[in-house]
Amino acid sequence: MSLLSVARLAKTYGGAAALRDASLTIEAGEVHALMGENGAGKSTLIRILAGVVQADSGEITVAGEPASIANARDAYRLGLRFLHQELNVASRLSVAENIFLGRAYPTRWGGLVDWAALRDRASAALAALSASHIAPETIVGRLAVGDRMIVKIASTFVDDASAPGRIFVMDEPTAALTSEESERLFRILDELQRRRAGVLYVSHRIEEVLRISNRITVLRDGVSQPPIATAEATREMLIERMTGRTRLEAAARPRQSTNARVALSVDRLTGKGLEEISFDVREGEILGLAGLGDAGGDRLLRALMGAMTGGSVTIAGEGVRPRGPAEGWRRGLAYVPRERRSEGLLLSQSISDNVALPHLNRLSHLRLFLNRLAERAETAAVGRRVRLRATGPRQRAWRLSGGNQQKVMFARAVAGAPRLLLLDEPTRGVDVAARFDIHALLREIAAAGAAVVIASSDREELLALCSRIAILTDGRLSRIVPAEGLTAARLLALCYGDDRV
Amino acid sequence: MNSPAIAFVRRHGTLIGVALVVVYFWLHLPATFLTGRNLLNISQQMSMLTVVASTMTVVMAMGDFDLSVGSMASLAGVVAALVFLAGGSTAVAIGVALSAGLVGGLLNGFLVAYVGILPFIGTLGAMTVYGGLAFWLSGGKTLFGSAIPHGFSDFARSGIPLGFDLTFPNLTLLALLSAALVWVFLEQTVAGRRLYAIGDNAEAARLAGVPVRPLRFASFGLAGVGAALAGLMYASRVASANPTQGSGLMLDAIAAVFLGQTMTEEGEPRVLATLAGVLIIGVLGNGLTQMNVDSYVRDMLTGAIVIAAVATSSLGRRRGE
Ligand SMILES: Nc1ncnc2c1ncn2[C@@H]1O[C@H](COP(=O)(O)OP(=O)(O)OP(=O)(O)O)[C@@H](O)[C@H]1O
Ligand SMILES: [Mg+2]
Numbered sequence: 078m079s080l081l082s083v084a085r086l087a088k089t090y091g092g093a094a095a096l097r098d099a100s101l102t103i104e105a106g107e108v109h110a111l112m113g114e115n116g117a118g119k120s121t122l123i124r125i126l127a128g129v130v131q132a133d134s135g136e137i138t139v140a141g142e143p144a145s146i147a148n149a150r151d152a153y154r155l156g157l158r159f160l161h162q163e164l165n166v167a168s169r170l171s172v173a174e175n176i177f178l179g180r181a182y183p184t185r186w187g188g189l190v191d192w193a194a195l196r197d198r199a200s201a202a203l204a205a206l207s208a209s210h211i212a213p214e215t216i217v218g219r220l221a222v223g224d225r226m227i228v229k230i231a232s233t234f235v236d237d238a239s240a241p242g243r244i245f246v247m248d249e250p251t252a253a254l255t256s257e258e259s260e261r262l263f264r265i266l267d268e269l270q271r272r273r274a275g276v277l278y279v280s281h282r283i284e285e286v287l288r289i290s291n292r293i294t295v296l297r298d299g300v301s302q303p304p305i306a307t308a309e310a311t312r313e314m315l316i317e318r319m320t321g322r323t324r325l326e327a328a329a330r331p332r333q334s335t336n337a338r339v340a341l342s343v344d345r346l347t348g349k350g351l352e353e354i355s356f357d358v359r360e361g362e363i364l365g366l367a368g369l370g371d372a373g374g375d376r377l378l379r380a381l382m383g384a385m386t387g388g389s390v391t392i393a394g395e396g397v398r399p400r401g402p403a404e405g406w407r408r409g410l411a412y413v414p415r416e417r418r419s420e421g422l423l424l425s426q427s428i429s430d431n432v433a434l435p436h437l438n439r440l441s442h443l444r445l446f447l448n449r450l451a452e453r454a455e456t457a458a459v460g461r462r463v464r465l466r467a468t469g470p471r472q473r474a475w476r477l478s479g480g481n482q483q484k485v486m487f488a489r490a491v492a493g494a495p496r497l498l499l500l501d502e503p504t505r506g507v508d509v510a511a512r513f514d515i516h517a518l519l520r521e522i523a524a525a526g527a528a529v530v531i532a533s534s535d536r537e538e539l540l541a542l543c544s545r546i547a548i549l550t551d552g553r554l555s556r557i558v559p560a561e562g563l564t565a566a567r568l569l570a571l572c573y574g575d576d577r578v
Numbered sequence: 579m580n581s582p583a584i585a586f587v588r589r590h591g592t593l594i595g596v597a598l599v600v601v602y603f604w605l606h607l608p609a610t611f612l613t614g615r616n617l618l619n620i621s622q623q624m625s626m627l628t629v630v631a632s633t634m635t636v637v638m639a640m641g642d643f644d645l646s647v648g649s650m651a652s653l654a655g656v657v658a659a660l661v662f663l664a665g666g667s668t669a670v671a672i673g674v675a676l677s678a679g680l681v682g683g684l685l686n687g688f689l690v691a692y693v694g695i696l697p698f699i700g701t702l703g704a705m706t707v708y709g710g711l712a713f714w715l716s717g718g719k720t721l722f723g724s725a726i727p728h729g730f731s732d733f734a735r736s737g738i739p740l741g742f743d744l745t746f747p748n749l750t751l752l753a754l755l756s757a758a759l760v761w762v763f764l765e766q767t768v769a770g771r772r773l774y775a776i777g778d779n780a781e782a783a784r785l786a787g788v789p790v791r792p793l794r795f796a797s798f799g800l801a802g803v804g805a806a807l808a809g810l811m812y813a814s815r816v817a818s819a820n821p822t823q824g825s826g827l828m829l830d831a832i833a834a835v836f837l838g839q840t841m842t843e844e845g846e847p848r849v850l851a852t853l854a855g856v857l858i859i860g861v862l863g864n865g866l867t868q869m870n871v872d873s874y875v876r877d878m879l880t881g882a883i884v885i886a887a888v889a890t891s892s893l894g895r896r897r898g899e
Contacts, residue, residue, distance in 0.1 A: 382785070401784075401789075402784060402785050402786065402787050403784075403787045403788065403789045405787070406786070406787035407787070412785060412786075414782075414785050419779075419781065419782070420781055420782055420785055421782050421785070421786075422779065422782060423774075423775050423778040423779050423782060423783070424778065424779070425778055425844040425845075425846065426774065426775065426778055430771065430774075430775070434771075434772075434775055434783070434786045434787070434788065435786045435787040437768045437771060437772070438768065441768050444768065445767055445768060446766050446767055446768070447765075447766055447767065447768060447770075447771060473844065489786065
């Protein structure tokens with residue numbers, strides 16, 4: 078008897094089918110991976126299981142019993158636990174409160190919350206994830222993104238005697254994690270498997286899926302294909318099943334001509350959590366920023382976008398010190414922030430409003446009156462280049478799948494033919510094929526003379542794109558190495574401070 | 579939860595409710611309610627609210643509030659009357675009153691945008707300060723008399739003849755003109771688009787190059803000018819000024835914007851929707867007055883309607899995540 082089985086699920090949103098015919102089963106002790114392109118319907122399936130939305134048709138069976146899941150409480154009682162794609166934390170509450178959010182807090186004296194017990198149990202949950210560096214009383218809003226994700230994960234795994242968790246559903250849990258943090262999650266998954274729980278695991282990272290899953294179901298345009306045993310799966314086969322494309326051929330890394338002009342020169346820059354950073358980026362170059370955990374790549378990009386407190390920055394030979402993002406964009410900088418939801422998207426606005434926002438001076442009449450035709454034309458054009466999948470430029474951003482929301486952020490950055498692109502985890506949540514195309518687009522933009530600085534916790538991404546990689550350690554630039562001939566393992570060693578080249 | 583019927587009620591509930599109210603008044607007041615004269619009368623009664631609600635929409639598009647507009651309207655009326663009493667001309671009085679509105683509004687904007695005070699608190703403080711100032715300047719009395727020039731008070735009493743013994747009131751014209759300008763600003767200009775971006779996600783807007791502080795600063799200035807204009811219209815209509823005559827405007831303006839928000843796609847404030855909200859409040863007030871309903875009952879009903887409208891529009895408005 079399967080732990081969970083869903084059969085022929087379908088769901089349409091206002092006429093557009095998100096899920097047409099999706100079936101899968103999860104056995105006890107299995108990690109079942111769910112894969113598919115951005116917009117294929119993975120999160121929709123998960124939202125149905127979680128009781129967030131209702132399916133139009135189809136059946137769900139939990140441990141052999143037909144289940145109807147009308148809301149989150151029903152799902153919880155059935156032993157389903159979720160880690161949704163978008164990180165929803167109560168940012169003003171403490172870590173401990175977040176971990177127990179939506180559950181009974183421990184009490185004493187007939188109903189008063191037992192704060193000490195709450196803290197202890199939260200500490201234990203964090204320790205199980207080897208995340209004891211997070212103090213249970215910290216306010217979640219102060220944590221770095223990866224740590225927030227860990228709090229969320231800890232909350233998913235907390236035991237509850239009244240409704241024990243049997244099926245764990247995770248929607249791209251590693252997208253916001255560093256590889257070290259991911260390893261800890263994988264250890265937990267092993268433990269769950271030993272306890273005969275079931276796991277439904279969504280990810281765009283093929284290597285990871287091949288490593289940790291037992292079976293794989295591919296979803297394409299809302300239709301599921303029969304599951305594949307992971308032992309028999311290969312990277313190429315999965316890509317073809319997901320996209321229909323047989324090969325994704327990596328283009329050569331752009332060769333760095335040393336006589337190109339310096340596009341960006343940074344001299345002893347300081348800022349919040351940054352100490353005296355100096356480097357140059359030439360036109361046509363893609364510079365990577367690597368580091369462990371909270372090394373400061375995000376803060377460096379923010380500083381360049383106007384948050385710097387000292388030092389000097391020269392862009393295309395002009396000494397400037399952007400006083401804020403508005404001036405940065407005006408001078409030809411473009412920025413993709415790390416967190417698309419909180420720092421990037423206007424969720425209730427249309428795609429074209431989102432893409433055009435920094436470019437309104439150009440896409441308007443006399444810099445005063447809106448030119449919606451121009452906005453939409455430009456949005457459609459860049460949307461195609463980033464493989465955005467939407468009903469049109471007027472679709473609201475909140476209706477897009479997670480990966481497509483990320484593509485909107487990227488489209489915004491490349492729309493204005495920027496001279497200097499500052500990218501913070503630009504392909505987070507983007508599917509393999511689109512990510513491949515975005516990388517190709519970045520190389521093309523660089524080849525046309527722009528300079529790119531990209532911070533990424535995905536070392537493979539840096540190696541595929543960059544000509545040089547800057548290693549950051551606790552807000553300091555420890556060294557810059559050429560990417561040529563570097564392996565991911567070697568890059569990791571460099572991040573740990575190993576200085577043999 | 580998401581059947582088409584619920585979606586329809588959610589989006590159009592407010593309009594359906596209003597249609598029912600209009601039919602009710604029409605049946606009970608067949609001779610006087612749905613007449614050209616009465617409708618023009620309503621439009622004139624509502625002209626001050628139209629102006630304030632329109633500029634309030636600008637502030638609320640950014641997700642802020644301005645609670646000081648009512649006292650600012652009173653203050654502007656008092657300031658104009660004082661200029662008249664000191665022998666100033668109509669043009670000077672209008673100029674000084676509108677400037678007072680601009681300065682007061684920009685002060686709010688400064689507190690909110692640059693000092694970083696929450697709009698609710700900053701403009702609440704400003705509300706009492708401007709209200710107190712109006713009392714102090716006027717000595718707590720109504721200012722009227724021969725000092726107020728006829729040209730100023732006649733403006734509100736005249737209009738464009740329409741034939742059949744009807745005139746289109748100047749105040750209505752001025753209100754529609756203001757609303758049209760705000761519409762152009764919010765819907766057709768780059769600055770307007772940026773305001774909506776701020777209202778959606780201020781940090782994201784800032785990182786995407788929107789000059790958040792200057793825009794907030796300026797928008798509060800605009801709200802101040804709108805309030806002052808409404809105060810002048812009021813003073814012209816009653817040919818006098820007293821330190822409390824604008825006080826009802828603030829709550830009505832916010833209510834009108836809220837009512838309007840129940841009619842828009844994503845629940846955002848839009849000027850045309852705000853106008854519909856103003857109309858609802860105006861029609862309700864006029865009909866109930868004609869039916870001799872006490873004013874406190876009228877207030878209770880208006881409040882109840884705002885709550886009911888907002889409640890229906892949030893029916894099932896739950897984003898699947
Ligand atoms: N609330 C909604 N309204 C309209 N369309 C929606 C809504 N939610 C999702 N969709 C559409 O349904 C489709 C499937 O979306 P879903 O979020 O399930 O994709 P996904 O497989 O999780 O993609 P990703 O890898 O990008 O996260 C997309 O085309 C999306 O635009
Ligand atoms: Mg998804």
